[in-house]
Amino acid sequence: MKDVTRPIETVIKADDRSHIAQEVDEYVITREVSNQLGDFFEYYNDKGSLINGAWISGFFGSGKSHLLKILSYVLENKVYDGKHVGDIFAEKVKDDMKLKGDILRCGRNIPSESILFNIDQHAQITSKSDENAILKVFYKVFYDHQGFYGFQPHVAAFEESLARDTNYETFKAEFANQYGSGWEDARKDYIKPLVNQAIARACGTIYNVDPAEYSNILLKYQRDLKQSVEDFAIKVNSYIQSRGKNFRLNFFVDEVGQFIAGNTRLMLNLQTIAETLFTKCNGNSWVIVTSQEDLESIVGDDTKTQSDDFSKIQGRFKARLPLTSANVDEVIEKRLLDKSEEGQVFLLNLYKEQHENIKTLITFSSGSVQFRGYQDKEDFVQKYPFLPYQFDLFQQCLKTLSRHNV
Incomplete structure (x- = not known):
């Protein structure tokens, strides 16, 4: 039995990684x-x-964000x-030895890193009216993952260029020497003249050239910046190749359905990203998303063109994990309402x-709305002190609250 006074997060946040082992241990399969x-x-x-x-x-509160987060931990398989x-996760599987073996095999044979993010939180860099909005967010989180x-x-592209030359760490040290403070803080103020001068001097020292050649280098990167799905996938593949055999880089995108909100162009942007990652990375980069709606509800009207597009989307996101109310009931029973042996005996005798009398008390008169009651004594023990219809x-x-954004 777990401590009933232990703290339990009521809302799962994609960017909170402070209690990973506890989250996995608490998860109910x-x-x-x-x-x-x-x-x-x-x-x-x-x-x-x-x-x-x-x-x-799954609907709001069904546990889809929690499952996404747990999968990101399990596939990454770090030690905590x-x-x-x-x-830890495999040990929770009791009745399906094949699934248990698949989880263990995945952790041992497929090293990976997970990029987990809520797409709305990172979308301030773009606008939903931009058909490449999702691509821009993918670029951002990929750069962030590398420390850029x-x-x-354009600043990240500059840093990436330094890293490609194996000079990024050297640059950061030289920049701090020239500017007097660290690059990670100063880069936020990259337009300041003193920052630009320090960048030029640092690059001049590293590459043994006149610093004037690197004057306003970030503005040049900004002017020449071009982003495309193919370029992004090539960058991801390069990262994967640098990590060794069988490595995968997986993207876990929370609330993508809410972000797309029926915009077929954004949905196609997501599908194109996933498809190009598959081809350029030889299947070594997965895109796993959550949505309050199932895939069939996202695309919109059923024109011939959209039907063709929808077939592509269905094929790319073939692994479906819909969560229903039955899943919520079971989670509540096992995570919050689990009883000690003594408590189970007491409740069985009570039932x-x-x-x-219990049946009489919770049976509504004919003609009124009917709600479900306890199925049997086991159901009573599992759900007590709640009534079934309260779930x-x-x-x-x-x-209803989620539909009205309350």
């Missing part, structure tokens, strides 16, 4: 999730698979508190004595 993870890991472990996309859908995250300044892509009411409230 429900029957529904177990079935869907079986398909996902089968696709993921199959090097010959022709897909590299997964779509996690002395244990591999994948091993993704908020200003035996009072089940007729339904709570979820309906969440759905």
Whole structure:
């Protein structure tokens, strides 16, 4: 039994990585999730698979962001508190030995890094009216992942060039020597003359040339900046190749459905990114997203052109993980309402004595809305002290609130 007074996060935040081992340990693998993870890991472990996309859908509060976050940890399989995250997660699988084996095999045979982000939080660099909005966010988080300044892509491109020459660390040290403070802080003020002068002097020292050749170098990068899906995928593949055999770089995108919001051009932008990553990276870069709506609801009207586009999108995001209310019920029962053996015995006896009275108390009169009651004594023990219909009411409230952005 876990400590009932332990803190539990009520909202899962993609950028909060402060309690990874605890989050994985707390995660409840429900029957529904177990079935869907079986398909996902089968696709993921199959090097010959022709897909590299997964779509996690579910209403607000269904646990889709939590599942996305857990998958990002499990695939990365880092060590926390002395244990591999994948091993912690695999231990939670009790009734499906194939799934357990697939999780362990994934962690041992496929090294990877995860880039997990909420797309809305990073979209301040662009506008949804820009059909390349999603691509720009992918560039940003990829640059951020490498320690570059993704908020200003031309600055990141400059840093990337230095790194390609294996001079980035040398540059940072020389810049600090010239400017008097670190590059990571100063780059935010790259337009200041003193910063530009320090950049030029640092580059001049590194490359043994006249610093004047690097005068206003960042403005030149800004002027010449060009971004494309193909260029992005090539950069990702270069990063993957630098990490060794079987390595993968995976993108975990939270709330992409809300960001797209029926905009077919943005959906196609996402599909093109995933497809090009597949071809350029030989299947070694996955795109896993969440949405309040299933894939079929996202695209919009059913014109001939959109039907063709939709087929491509379906094929790319073939791994589907829809979460329903049944999943929520089971999570609440196992994570919040788990009982000690003594408590179970007490409640079983209580139900035996009072089940007729309980049934009478929660049965509504004919002609009124009918809500479900307890199925049997086990259901009573699992859900106590809540009534079954309270789960339904709570979820309906969440759905309605999310539709109205409350």
